[in-house]
Amino acid sequence: MGHTAVVLGDQLLRGHPALDGAERVLFVESLPMLRxxxxxxxxxxxxxxxMRHFAAELRAGGNVEVVERRAAPSLASPLAEEPGPLVAASPNAPGARAVLERAGARLVxxxxxxxxxxxxxxxxEGRRRLKMEDFYREQRRRFGVLLDADGGPEGGQWNYDPENRRPPRDMPEDLRPPEPWCPQEDDxxxxxxxxxxxxxxxLWGRDAPRRFxxxxxEADAALRSFIDDRLPQFGPWQDAMVPGEPWLFHSLLSVPLNLGVLDPLDAVRAAEAAYRSGGxxxxxxxxxxxxxxxxxxYVHGAFWLRHLDGANAxxxxxxxxxxxxxxxxxxxxLDSVVDGVRERGYAHHIERLMVLGNTLLLTGVDPQDAVDWFARAFVDGAPWVMAPNAAGMALYADGGxxxxxxxxxxxxxVNRMSRFCGGCRYDPKERTGPEACPLSALYWDFxxxxxxxxxxxxxxxMPLRSLAKIDPAELDAIRARANDARAELGVRPASSP
Ligand SMILES: Cc1cc2nc3c(=O)[nH]c(=O)nc-3n(C[C@H](O)[C@H](O)[C@H](O)COP(=O)(O)OP(=O)(O)OC[C@H]3O[C@@H](n4cnc5c(N)ncnc54)[C@H](O)[C@@H]3O)c2cc1C
Ligand code: SF4
Incomplete structure (x- = not known):
């Protein structure tokens, strides 16, 4: 008898490698995962x-028996009930891998x-520090992306990041981000x-019509619409934070990428083609x-290399x-970005890193709590993406x-890169006293x-030299404001190491 292909919810690839030669396809919706x-x-x-759209497509194709186990008591129990041998793609999470291995599944x-x-x-191997920039340049060469005729970087530079940090105060009045593509919900x-x-x-967060x-x-339509309407302005305003513009010029492609319905190389090639055609x-x-x-x-590779379990430098x-x-x-x-996450399950990268991650870093929140929250509170959360981003990048839990x-x-x-401070009761330039910005006090306290x-x-x-110039009375006042700030968040005073 042929095998049963086990298709996990974050591996919805239409060319899923376990489908090859499968007699049955099993989709498990585990209740504990949902709760x-x-x-x-x-x-x-x-x-x-x-998952259900993929199952429906396979069923309509008629070449394979499709089994959906909904509201299952676990991932393991439906696996144990399968009559034939199990084959699955190597999972994206260690927990799922352990369950599949225990069930005797062959992992491809x-x-x-x-x-x-x-x-x-x-x-x-052999590198003291894993610099993303080195990895990225190798990827560009490996896939032949944005290279000139001599194999060097297109335009003479590998990285245009310095040009991609324009603050919102530079944004022309009449520049409005086009509405992103939105799917039509169905039965x-x-x-x-x-x-x-x-x-x-x-479940946490608001229910709302599906946006991703x-x-x-759907992924193809979302990618096309992003490339045509939003990519031209993506670069300069990548780091800007503007209240009322939750998507700005970002792509909203992390969901289809992480579900496995959009091939990352297709997205890369589409952006390169749009550049080469001159638009x-x-x-x-x-x-x-x-x-x-x-x-x-890079973060996917770093996750499997290091895991960062328990890291808390x-x-x-x-x-x-x-x-x-x-x-x-x-x-x-903080309130604006968290409200956005509750409403949409989304915040863009700089909001995640420099508002949410920064607040957690400065207030000394346990990296594991941070990882759990980020992995679940966002539409695109996944363990592989979270440990390196939240624990590693945002909370410095890996010690650098x-x-x-x-x-x-x-x-x-935050004042330079956003329009949040104008509507805030605190003053970003002050670090002591009741009007002082909590993040400014927490920064120096950190x-x-x-x-x-x-x-x-x-x-x-440089910051250490500036710290040394702060007089002791002001430092005491900073510490007092930082303790108040922690209390405003319900966090107890932090002690020095
Ligand atoms: C603390 C923190 C938590 C994060 N949580 C997640 C998460 O749960 N899931 C997730 O997919 N990404 C996460 N990221 C990375 C990044 O912020 C999101 O991928 C991005 O904001 C998704 O929105 P977008 O699709 O509009 O991205 P865009 O800004 O349009 O970027 C394009 C794509 O690049 C990829 N990308 C960019 N930066 C990263 C990165 N650092 N790590 C991985 N992929 C990246 C994503 O696939 C994204 O869709 C996190 C970053 C930080 C700092
Ligand atoms: S003043 Fe401080 S707390 Fe208020 S929005 Fe600006 S950075 Fe945030």
């Missing part, structure tokens, strides 16, 4: 909708990423909604390609503040293996608490 704390309602929706290599964990490990979505109401009524692509056709500035095409060919592949042990679940803190940047310095910033950064750890890091030399 995890902090899981966003819209996250649960896109995964179930994606997944084709979802362009760089396998083994290939990444070979690249990392499958309606059924998913009913099932979630029945089986997982306590979950099938290859797109190089800085935008390169900026977008770097995110996918560089960052996405800064000894941070505070629990997740209630403000991350919707309690109002009075900090306009991914980044050369902590991504710590005070209110001045540098102060970790001064010994950061000493010797060349990139921290």
């Amino acid at each position: 995890r704390r902090w899981l966003h309602r819209q996250r649960a929706h896109v995964v179930l909708s994606g 290599p997944s084709t979802q990423f362009l760089t396998s964990p083994d290939a990444f490990a070979a690249w990392a 499958i979505d309606a059924e998913v909604r009913c099932d979630l109401d029945a089986h997982a009524p306590d 692509a979950v099938t290859p056709d 797109i500035p190089l800085q935008s095409a390169e900026g977008f390609i770097r995110q996918i060919l560089g960052w996405r592949e 800064l000894d941070a042990h505070a629990p997740l503040p209630g403000a991350f679940l919707g309690e109002q803190s009075g900090w306009n940047c 293996q991914m980044t050369t310095k902590p991504y710590a910033a005070g209110g001045n950064y 540098i102060d608490r970790h001064r010994e750890r950061l000493d010797g890091n060349r990139r921290m030399a």
